[in-house]
Amino acid sequence: MKRKSITDFFNASPKKIKQESRELLTSSAENPILINDEEEIILNENNEQKFELKKKNLHHHRNQEFTFILNEKDTGVQVRYMERFLSQRESKELFDCLMEKCEWTSPKYNMYGKDVVSKRKVAFFGKPITRNETDSVVDTNDGSVSRVYNDMVKLQRDWPEPLLNLKKRLEELIGEKYEAALINRYDDGDDLIGWHADREASGFSIASVSLGASRDFQLRPMPKQNTNSSNTTQSPIQKKGEIITKSLENGCLLIMNGATQKHYQHCVPKRKGVLSARLNITFRDINVYGQN
Numbered sequence: 012m013k014r015k016s017i018t019d020f021f022n023a024s025p026k027k028i029k030q031e032s033r034e035l036l037t038s039s040a041e042n043p044i045l046i047n048d049e050e051e052i053i054l055n056e057n058n059e060q061k062f063e064l065k066k067k068n069l070h071h072h073r074n075q076e077f078t079f080i081l082n083e084k085d086t087g088v089q090v091r092y093m094e095r096f097l098s099q100r101e102s103k104e105l106f107d108c109l110m111e112k113c114e115w116t117s118p119k120y121n122m123y124g125k126d127v128v129s130k131r132k133v134a135f136f137g138k139p140i141t142r143n144e145t146d147s148v149v150d151t152n153d154g155s156v157s158r159v160y161n162d163m164v165k166l167q168r169d170w171p172e173p174l175l176n177l178k179k180r181l182e183e184l185i186g187e188k189y190e191a192a193l194i195n196r197y198d199d200g201d202d203l204i205g206w207h208a209d210r211e212a213s214g215f216s217i218a219s220v221s222l223g224a225s226r227d228f229q230l231r232p233m234p235k236q237n238t239n240s241s242n243t244t245q246s247p248i249q250k251k252g253e254i255i256t257k258s259l260e261n262g263c264l265l266i267m268n269g270a271t272q273k274h275y276q277h278c279v280p281k282r283k284g285v286l287s288a289r290l291n292i293t294f295r296d297i298n299v300y301g302q303n
């Protein structure tokens with residue numbers, strides 16, 4: 012590994028590097044390298060930059076760095092985390108606003124053949140309504156529903172201002188177009204979401220913002236299916252040590268890229284000691300959670 016000053020780096024190949032260094036300004040990887048005129052850039056043996064992130068991922072947020080929870084070369088899985096994406100004030104404002112504006116539904120799921128109603132609540136914002144120049148509502152919320160998980164939930168299209176602003180900010184930061192937001196409300200540590208993978212298209216990055224109480228978020232490799240089994244029900248084989256746990260705090264941002272949903276499952280397990288509410292917003296692709 013050679014070390015070069017940033018001046019050497021520019022002199023070596025001015026055109027190419029100038030453009031790349033701009034992209035690196037806000038980048039971070041396992042070993043974040045922030046570059047300005049005084050700092051050094053680390054090169055590998057071939058004189059190439061060691062870390063290179065896509066330009067679309069690197070706008071703004073100079074003081075807020077991503078860390079990788081997962082970054083797999085072979086599968087392409089990337090799960091990134093930014094601790095203080097929202098300030099305490101922004102988080103509180105959004106939390107209060109969503110608590111007031113969301114129309115909550117309790118999801119149902121089937122456990123051993125029985126329908127069970129979850130204590131966790133969900134709300135769903137679909138494609139935002141369009142407003143004309145005088146800011147009057149053109150398309151009204153007509154009380155329709157949308158299918159989320161296996162449930163029909165109230166489809167809300169009149170996005171509260173702070174949620175719309177957050178959507179725009181994430182679109183700029185991540186380079187995706189988000190047209191839906193799913194809100195999960197965990198009133199205390201008894202509320203949970205079990206192991207699952209999201210249904211988003213393979214190239215799509217889901218952005219997840221957490222508010223309120225800290226909760227553990229877990230990831231595990233997609234359970235291998237027992238192909239020898241004579242019946243067709245799939246039995247997962249999972250080693251306990253393969254579970255990654257990350258506490259998601261008030262105001263943090265987690266980004267799961269498309270490959271994550273193919274190779275990993277995630278969950279928010281029960282946590283007895285948690286006595287207050289957490290909201291989680293996932294910004295998603297409207298094509299997956301259609302508007303019925």
Ligand SMILES: O=C(O)CCC(=O)C(=O)O
Nearest residue numbers: 195204209228279291293
């Ligand atoms: O609450 C969370 O952090 C995760 C929510 C989730 O996985 C989902 O809604 O699909």
Ligand SMILES: [Fe+2]
Nearest residue numbers: 207208209277
């Ligand atoms: Fe999920």
